[in-house]
Amino acid sequence: MPHPVVPREWFRNKEGLGLWEGRGKVVATGVGTSPTARRWDEKPETSMGALTILAIRKAIADAGIAPEEIDGLVLTPESTTGISKDPNTPPPPGWEKHFKMASFPQAGITRGDIDWLLLNMPELKNVKFMMNGPICMSVSFVAAAEAVARGLTKTCLVARGWHNLAGRYYVGVGASALNTASGRFKYSSIWGLPACGTTAMVFEEYCRKYGKSHDQMANFVVTSRRNGLMNPDGYYSQHRPEMITVEDYLTARWIAKPANIYDNDLPIMAALAVVFTTPERARDHKQKPVYILSHGQTRPESMGVVPTLEQWERSTDRMGRILYEGAGVGPDDLDFENMYDGFTLFHQFHLEGLRYAARGEKRGYALDLYETDISIEGPNPVSPSGGNNGNGRTRWWNHRDSILQLQGRSPSQIRKKAEIGVSGAPMPDSCDALIWSAKPPV
Amino acid sequence: MAFLISFDIDGTMEFGDPPGGVTVEMVRRAKELGFIVGSCSDRFPSWQKQVWDSHGIPVDFWVAKHMLPDVKARFQAERYVHIGDRDIDRQLAEQVGFHFWWDYEAVAEPWLAWLAWLDDQR
Amino acid sequence: MPKQSPIPDELDKPFYDACNAERLVAQYCTSCRRYQFPPRPRCIRCGKDTAVEWRPLSGRGRIISRVVVYDTPTSSLIPGQPFNVAAIALDDEPEIIMLSHLPGTPVDQVPVGAAVEVIFETTPATGQKVPEWRVIA
Numbered sequence: 009m010p011h012p013v014v015p016r017e018w019f020r021n022k023e024g025l026g027l028w029e030g031r032g033k034v035v036a037t038g039v040g041t042s043p044t045a046r047r048w049d050e051k052p053e054t055s056m057g058a059l060t061i062l063a064i065r066k067a068i069a070d071a072g073i074a075p076e077e078i079d080g081l082v083l084t085p086e087s088t089t090g091i092s093k094d095p096n097t098p099p100p101p102g103w104e105k106h107f108k109m110a111s112f113p114q115a116g117i118t119r120g121d122i123d124w125l126l127l128n129m130p131e132l133k134n135v136k137f138m139m140n141g142p143i144c145m146s147v148s149f150v151a152a153a154e155a156v157a158r159g160l161t162k163t164c165l166v167a168r169g170w171h172n173l174a175g176r177y178y179v180g181v182g183a184s185a186l187n188t189a190s191g192r193f194k195y196s197s198i199w200g201l202p203a204c205g206t207t208a209m210v211f212e213e214y215c216r217k218y219g220k221s222h223d224q225m226a227n228f229v230v231t232s233r234r235n236g237l238m239n240p241d242g243y244y245s246q247h248r249p250e251m252i253t254v255e256d257y258l259t260a261r262w263i264a265k266p267a268n269i270y271d272n273d274l275p276i277m278a279a280l281a282v283v284f285t286t287p288e289r290a291r292d293h294k295q296k297p298v299y300i301l302s303h304g305q306t307r308p309e310s311m312g313v314v315p316t317l318e319q320w321e322r323s324t325d326r327m328g329r330i331l332y333e334g335a336g337v338g339p340d341d342l343d344f345e346n347m348y349d350g351f352t353l354f355h356q357f358h359l360e361g362l363r364y365a366a367r368g369e370k371r372g373y374a375l376d377l378y379e380t381d382i383s384i385e386g387p388n389p390v391s392p393s394g395g396n397n398g399n400g401r402t403r404w405w406n407h408r409d410s411i412l413q414l415q416g417r418s419p420s421q422i423r424k425k426a427e428i429g430v431s432g433a434p435m436p437d438s439c440d441a442l443i444w445s446a447k448p449p450v
Numbered sequence: 451m452a453f454l455i456s457f458d459i460d461g462t463m464e465f466g467d468p469p470g471g472v473t474v475e476m477v478r479r480a481k482e483l484g485f486i487v488g489s490c491s492d493r494f495p496s497w498q499k500q501v502w503d504s505h506g507i508p509v510d511f512w513v514a515k516h517m518l519p520d521v522k523a524r525f526q527a528e529r530y531v532h533i534g535d536r537d538i539d540r541q542l543a544e545q546v547g548f549h550f551w552w553d554y555e556a557v558a559e560p561w562l563a564w565l566a567w568l569d570d571q572r
Numbered sequence: 573m574p575k576q577s578p579i580p581d582e583l584d585k586p587f588y589d590a591c592n593a594e595r596l597v598a599q600y601c602t603s604c605r606r607y608q609f610p611p612r613p614r615c616i617r618c619g620k621d622t623a624v625e626w627r628p629l630s631g632r633g634r635i636i637s638r639v640v641v642y643d644t645p646t647s648s649l650i651p652g653q654p655f656n657v658a659a660i661a662l663d664d665e666p667e668i669i670m671l672s673h674l675p676g677t678p679v680d681q682v683p684v685g686a687a688v689e690v691i692f693e694t695t696p697a698t699g700q701k702v703p704e705w706r707v708i709a
Contacts, residue, residue, distance in 0.1 A: 046467050046468075047467075047468060174468065175468075184645040184646050184647060185647045186576060186647075187574075187576055187577065187648055187696070187697040188576055188577045188578070188579050188697050188698065189576040189577070189578050189579065190578070190579045190581070192610070194576075194578040194579070195578075195609075195610040195671075196671065197576060197646060198575045198576045198577075198578060198646070198695070198702065199575075199657050199671040199672075199673065200573075200641055200644035200645070200646040200649035200655070200657070201639070201641065201644070201657055201671070202641065202643060202644060202645055203645075205639055205641065205657065208639045209637045209638070209639050209657070209659050210637065212637045212638060212639060213636060213637040213659075216637070216684060247467075248497075250494055250496065250497045250500075252494065253494075253496075256494050256495070256496075259514060260514065261492065261514055261515050261516040261642065261643070262516075262640065262642040262643075262654075263641075263642060263643045264639040264640065264641045264642065264643070264657075265639055265640040265641075265642065265654075265680070266639070267639070269492055309616070309617075310669075311606070311607065311608045311609065311616070311665065311667045311668050311669075312609055312661075312667060312668040312669030312670065313609070313610060313669055313670055313671055314659055314669050314671065315669075316636065316659075316661070316667060316669060317637075318667075319667070516642075537647070537650045538642075538643050538650075538653075541650060541651070541653060
């Protein structure tokens with residue numbers, strides 16, 4: 009059964025809307041994270057669906073509530089590693105012995121599916137509110153925040169699984185291997201840009217404009233990996249605990265210069281679930297409530313095949329203004345920023361749009377900031393979650409960590425007191441972001 | 451007269467991610483037979499060295515994937531070969547004058563035939 | 573560089589037909605008075621489909637950025653690695669960006685800021701022409 013996607017009118021995608029009406033009315037409490045793997049080994053118990061079920065059960069347990077209390081479920085169905093839209097692609101043989109089947113055969117394998125989850129989680133017997141937050145879990149966080157704030161659900165799960173099948177999903181296979189190009193990617197694929205190519209191009213423009221260099225990214229990449237390796241739930245800490253060095257980064261293989269291999273994230277299998285509820289109900293939850301002060305959206309205004317620096321700066325500037333207006337706070341109130349890094353080279357666009365740790369600068373300061381102490385011990389923690397760069401590709405480590413930081417239980421807890429933080433994803437011109445707070449708004 | 455074999459790791463070696471068909475024993479055998487062996491992979495060089503140490507194979511080099519030119523400059527050999535599972539492995543190898551074998555070709559240890567060629571030369 | 577041949581569809585057939593005639597065109601919204609590319613069913617700013625028409629472009633632009641591709645996903649381009657990909661801002665509408673391999677420009681020597689003009693390159697699989705760009709001295 010198709011479920012609604014988050015309505016556009018819930019988005020805060022323009023300035024002048026004032027304080028967010030849901031400010032102080034919704035909190036996050038329980039968090040559940042699945043184990044990770046590099047690729048699916050085709051066992052039912054390690055499928056993306058199974059990991060999502062596991063994450064949901066852990067989130068409910070973490071919140072210290074009964075599954076019957078859950079009355080809402082918001083899910084992001086897609087991964088960048090390819091959602092199946094083919095209703096004729098069968099699941100692996102024997103799949104039906106392990107899971108009840110939803111109408112879409114790839115549900116739980118390459119596609120998140122609310123019906124499939126509910127069929128296979130009989131304990132979620134009271135879910136009445138169901139919604140999809142497409143493309144990115146950030147959208148689902150926003151949808152759930154609005155839904156709780158609007159009274160459509162009292163205790164809502166936000167969930168998202170990532171899959172990565174055996175083999176390579178876009179390099180030299182499928183459409184990339186053809187001698188023709190069709191569909192919307194034909195304007196870019198014939199030029200052979202890898203996924204990081206667009207970001208590298210705008211980063212190059214940034215460096216040229218502000219007189220910066222790719223080498224200045226090294227401390228950000230190393231610090232992010234360090235932060236990620238503190239997280240026992242992250243892919244790298246579980247499977248590749250070796251630390252990257254500045255030399256590794258500076259001598260790395262180019263993919264699309266100025267993006268090297270460590271400017272790209274690693275696709276993995278993983279799932280996250282978070283419990284959203286009202287402050288009143290959160291009193292009975294085991295974990296400290298984390299308030300959502302505001303959220304904001306940007307969507308591409310790009311008129312060409314690739315965006316420009318000007319467009320990304322305009323877009324991230326607007327995001328900063330929308331978020332702060334809705335939350336009633338400003339850049340100086342942020343104790344950390346956990347914006348997306350799923351290409352490392354665009355993190356600074358998000359950061360500068362928020363004016364995080366700016367000392368009067370508007371733009372072009374982030375790479376200098378990266379060369380200062382941006383560790384969790386320092387005065388300006390940058391990406392304390394470690395993000396995708398430190399944990400593997402999910403687009404949600406940053407949100408997860410924002411909640412944990414403000415609950416005081418992040419594995420990479422910042423040393424200064426964490427009271428307000430921000431996280432958002434994915435792209436600088438296509439982003440959903442939230443400002444989180446350890447305390448209710450005054 | 452020396453022969454040099456460079457092994458990619460992920461998708462090529464049995465301990466790679468994903469695992470490939472080339473076994474540690476094949477590398478050990480090559481080393482014991484006098485080949486110059488090492489790895490040329492996207493994994494951190496320090497990690498590569500650790501892995502070979504853990505298998506007790508004293509490899510001659512452990513470098514990033516695009517460093518084949520350095521390997522060639524460092525070691526004098528009659529023949530150079532890189533073994534990998536991606537087009538980029540092949541391209542990087544051929545650009546610097548290495549012979550290239552795909553991972554699935556390498557499981558037959560075709561380098562052993564070079565020893566026969568060497569015997570013929572003698 | 574043996575590019576993939578783009579397969580035109582109903583929406584972008586006017587663009588590719590014009591390329592085959594060695595003319596560069598783009599959609600123009602008469603309501604917003606601006607161009608957009610790639611083609612879309614309606615203006616991405618005002619949402620009107622009736623206001624969008626095809627208009628010729630001057631075929632002049634400027635290089636605003638570049639990358640050097642060392643590891644492309646596109647199989648047909650692998651033998652040519654590393655290669656340039658430049659971002660071209662059109663003189664008619666600088667926020668419209670087209671891409672180029674800049675044939676004739678050595679790898680990693682892209683003159684960012686330089687003026688360029690359109691040329692048309694035939695793609696091997698179908699013979700469809702696509703816009704390319706060359707640096708004007």
